[in-house]
Amino acid sequence: MAKILYHGDFRVHNPAPYYHPENPYRLDVAMYSLTSHGLLEEATLVEPSKADVLSVYASVHDPGYLRGILREPPPGEVLWVDPDTYISHGTVRALQRLAGSVVDAVNLLTSGEKLVVILGRPPGHHAGVGGRALGAPTLGFCLVNTVAALAQRLIEAGGRSVRVAVLDIDLHHGNGTQEIFYERGDVLHVDIHQDSRTIYPGTGFPWQVGRGPGRGTKININVPVDARDDIMLHALSEAVSFISSWSPDYVLVSAGFDAYRGDNDMGLIEAGSKYYHEAGSALRRLGVPVAVFLEGGYGAGLERGLPALLYGLLGKSDPIRDDVKESHKHVWNEYNRLLSMLKEELARSG
Numbered sequence: 105m106a107k108i109l110y111h112g113d114f115r116v117h118n119p120a121p122y123y124h125p126e127n128p129y130r131l132d133v134a135m136y137s138l139t140s141h142g143l144l145e146e147a148t149l150v151e152p153s154k155a156d157v158l159s160v161y162a163s164v165h166d167p168g169y170l171r172g173i174l175r176e177p178p179p180g181e182v183l184w185v186d187p188d189t190y191i192s193h194g195t196v197r198a199l200q201r202l203a204g205s206v207v208d209a210v211n212l213l214t215s216g217e218k219l220v221v222i223l224g225r226p227p228g229h230h231a232g233v234g235g236r237a238l239g240a241p242t243l244g245f246c247l248v249n250t251v252a253a254l255a256q257r258l259i260e261a262g263g264r265s266v267r268v269a270v271l272d273i274d275l276h277h278g279n280g281t282q283e284i285f286y287e288r289g290d291v292l293h294v295d296i297h298q299d300s301r302t303i304y305p306g307t308g309f310p311w312q313v314g315r316g317p318g319r320g321t322k323i324n325i326n327v328p329v330d331a332r333d334d335i336m337l338h339a340l341s342e343a344v345s346f347i348s349s350w351s352p353d354y355v356l357v358s359a360g361f362d363a364y365r366g367d368n369d370m371g372l373i374e375a376g377s378k379y380y381h382e383a384g385s386a387l388r389r390l391g392v393p394v395a396v397f398l399e400g401g402y403g404a405g406l407e408r409g410l411p412a413l414l415y416g417l418l419g420k421s422d423p424i425r426d427d428v429k430e431s432h433k434h435v436w437n438e439y440n441r442l443l444s445m446l447k448e449e450l451a452r453s454g
């Protein structure tokens with residue numbers, strides 16, 4: 105049975121007394137959504153263990169950077185790493201529990217578990233080798249890159265012949281993940297995100313396809329502003345066909361739900377439940393073990409996108425069934441232009 109890793113320690117990374125969209129209530133919404141849609145009968149809720157942050161994350165981050173973020177303020181105070189990203193009293197405990205989740209997820213996946221979901225925070229895909237990645241202005245709420253650490257540990261556990269694909273469906277580009285694996289050919293990173301020219305962190309262009317042995321394994325599918333379900337579903341089928349033809353041993357999902365319509369005011373993409381459900385179903389059809397990690401998603405995406413994705417992964421029907429909305433023709437034209445640019449670059453990389 106699928107495993108959902110969750111622990112109350114993920115709630116102690118807390119911006120109070122400040123308001124911040126990345127706060128513990130996100131997990132309350134997510135857990136309520138899983139409960140109310142009957143997902144805790146479909147999967148087993150497991151408390152992850154605790155592990156040393158340096159020993160798990162130093163394989164993908166600079167140890168000096170990690171030591172810097174492991175210094176937390178006294179209770180009631182918040183330390184701002186940058187204008188977007190905070191460390192609170194309790195952050196270290198949350199990070200230790202994330203580190204334990206990485207260890208546990210790898211143990212589960214390498215012993216035959218087909219689906220592991222880590223419902224933890226803070227999110228991670230913007231965290232690069234030394235913090236801010238690829239010239240991004242901030243860490244974008246992220247401190248450690250959990251999906252990258254998972255990929256790295258799976259590769260080490262498999263004696264380095266293992267191939268790991270990352271599918272990032274967050275609204276924003278996973279610049280940290282791209283930076284960490286940019287010159288590596290054993291990690292395929294396919295990232296569907298709002299047009300890099302129009303949104304934070306301003307990275308993830310179609311021509312960024314990896315370097316050296318990594319060339320051709322970094323794939324940025326840009327979707328223009330005002331893209332709706334039809335374009336998102338097209339982008340998804342492209343993403344899944346890249347993953348399928350690469351034949352990975354594992355697929356990791358950087359599962360952000362901030363492209364869900366009405367989730368937040370950060371972007372201008374409108375995906376409904378069908379997109380998330382189809383993402384889950386398509387990955388299930390690959391027949392490869394999958395681990396899901398929560399990245400962004402602040403409201404409606406957690407309420408509706410999360411259960412849709414998980415029901416897809418479990419091979420069951422979409423419990424949400426939003427209407428499928430169509431994009432305007434000029435948005436399609438721009439999407440096709442960006443997609444051709446990507447395919448031309450990939451063709452050049454052989």
Ligand SMILES: [Zn+2]
Nearest residue numbers: 274275276400
């Ligand atoms: Zn995001």
